Amino acid sequence: MNLKQLTLRQFRNYKKVELAFDHQVNVFLGENAQGKTNIIEAIYVLALAKSHRTSKDKELIGWGDEFARIQGKLEKRSSNLELELILSVKGKKGKINGLEQKKLSEYIGAANVVLFAPEDLNLVKGSPQVRRRFLDMEMGQISRVYLHHLGLYQKVLLQRNHLLKSLQIGKGSKEMLDILTDQMIVLAAEVTKRRFEFIKRLQKWAEPIHYDISRGKEELEIRYLSATNVSDEMDLSKIKEEFYQMYEKQKTREIQRGVTLFGPHRDDLGFSINGHDVQTYGSQGQQRTTALALKLAEIELIYSEIGEYPILLLDDVLSELDDYRQSHLLKTIQDRVQTFVTTTNISGIDQRTLNQAKIWTVSEGTIISE
Numbered sequence: 001m002n003l004k005q006l007t008l009r010q011f012r013n014y015k016k017v018e019l020a021f022d023h024q025v026n027v028f029l030g031e032n033a034q035g036k037t038n039i040i041e042a043i044y045v046l047a048l049a050k051s052h053r054t055s056k057d058k059e060l061i062g063w064g065d066e067f068a069r070i071q072g073k074l075e076k077r078s079s080n081l082e083l084e085l086i087l088s089v090k091g092k093k094g095k096i097n098g099l100e101q102k103k104l105s106e107y108i109g110a111a112n113v114v115l116f117a118p119e120d121l122n123l124v125k126g127s128p129q130v131r132r133r134f135l136d137m138e139m140g141q142i143s144r145v146y147l148h149h150l151g152l153y154q155k156v157l158l159q160r161n162h163l164l165k166s167l168q169i170g171k172g173s174k175e176m177l178d179i180l181t182d183q184m185i186v187l188a189a190e191v192t193k194r195r196f197e198f199i200k201r202l203q204k205w206a207e208p209i210h211y212d213i214s215r216g217k218e219e220l221e222i223r224y225l226s227a228t229n230v231s232d233e234m235d236l237s238k239i240k241e242e243f244y245q246m247y248e249k250q251k252t253r254e255i256q257r258g259v260t261l262f263g264p265h266r267d268d269l270g271f272s273i274n275g276h277d278v279q280t281y282g283s284q285g286q287q288r289t290t291a292l293a294l295k296l297a298e299i300e301l302i303y304s305e306i307g308e309y310p311i312l313l314l315d316d317v318l319s320e321l322d323d324y325r326q327s328h329l330l331k332t333i334q335d336r337v338q339t340f341v342t343t344t345n346i347s348g349i350d351q352r353t354l355n356q357a358k359i360w361t362v363s364e365g366t367i368i369s370e
């Protein structure tokens with residue numbers, strides 16, 4: 001999949017910009033705070049209708065402007081694909097080939113991106129929220145059904161939490177709690193089952209990649225961690241049954257605390273190397289290798305799912321990787337994966353990568369190709 005053209009209108013510090021891409025690798029070079037990440041972010045938002053840096057769409061709209069528009073012309077499976085996303089204070093709308101999509105979940109996934117940013121180096125040791133977000137963003141773009149169930153789960157969870165807050169102060173109906181719990185269990189089971197399956201597939205790709213980057217020394221294992229007794233061997237009905245029993249048992253405690261204490265919104269991912277937990281024992285280098293292996297695995301996984309390589313976005317991360325890790329990255333992208341890179345300093349980038357690249361200079365919201 002290739003992005004051929006990107007047009008921005010009132011997006012962050014870009015009033016109006018139109019860029020045509022005819023190279024496999026595009027490097028955005030510039031000082032700090034000039035708008036390099038904003039370009040990477042625009043491509044990410046074009047594909048996923050969500051930013052990787054903020055949950056507030058308002059921040060994406062240029063200061064003093066009413067709306068922002070991102071348009072992209074892509075080549076996917078040898079045909080043309082036009083995407084358009086409009087963000088305004090009222091909400092956002094997505095168009096595919098000029099047709100407005102009724103739901104954003106129908107828009108997301110038309111284009112696929114994999115982003116690797118400095119905060120991803122924190123994927124292993126950061127908060128569980130970072131890992132859940134990783135799961136949801138990656139799975140969302142390859143499975144509409146997952147996105148659909150996740151959205152419904154979050155809605156019911158919100159209602160249930162409101163009700164638990166009321167019950168905590170002696171208001172609200174316990175019958176209603178049972179109804180919402182039943183609804184939530186169905187969705188929680190769907191989300192959990194799919195996450196188990198995704199982790200299994202990700203593991204299949206990440207393990208050999210990690211083994212390779214660690215020069216045959218390390219075996220990576222990824223686990224889905226749930227505070228409940230569900231496991232990846234269970235079928236959907238068994239998972240539901242487990243959830244049902246657990247929520248029954250925890251009902252009084254949840255009312256006392258006024259919040260839903262268990263479920264996919266509290267789950268996590270665990271990583272181990274040669275049987276030892278990376279979160280606890282991993283060196284910085286091992287965490288980096290794990291994060292890189294996960295990103296490279298994602299690229300392969302998307303290819304295996306949709307038969308097309310995603311677009312790779314590398315935000316200020318190349319200089320964080322040593323030569324050996326960079327050359328692994330290069331091996332993956334070579335002639336296959338269209339890549340957008342931001343950097344403040346070209347010297348941190350492998351010369352072979354630069355040989356295939358077009359360099360764009362970014363300064364105060366203007367972009368010039370060199």
Ligand SMILES: Nc1ncnc2c1ncn2[C@@H]1O[C@H](COP(=O)(O)OP(=O)(O)OP(=O)(O)O)[C@@H](O)[C@H]1O
Binds near residue numbers: 014031032034036063
């Ligand atoms: N909504 C907005 N409207 C206008 N300008 C904005 C908006 N949001 C951010 N900016 C501006 O965008 C610039 C930051 O751009 P960006 O985050 O892309 O920096 P960068 O070039 O990637 O820098 P660094 O190397 O430090 O990450 C800042 O000057 C900031 O003031």
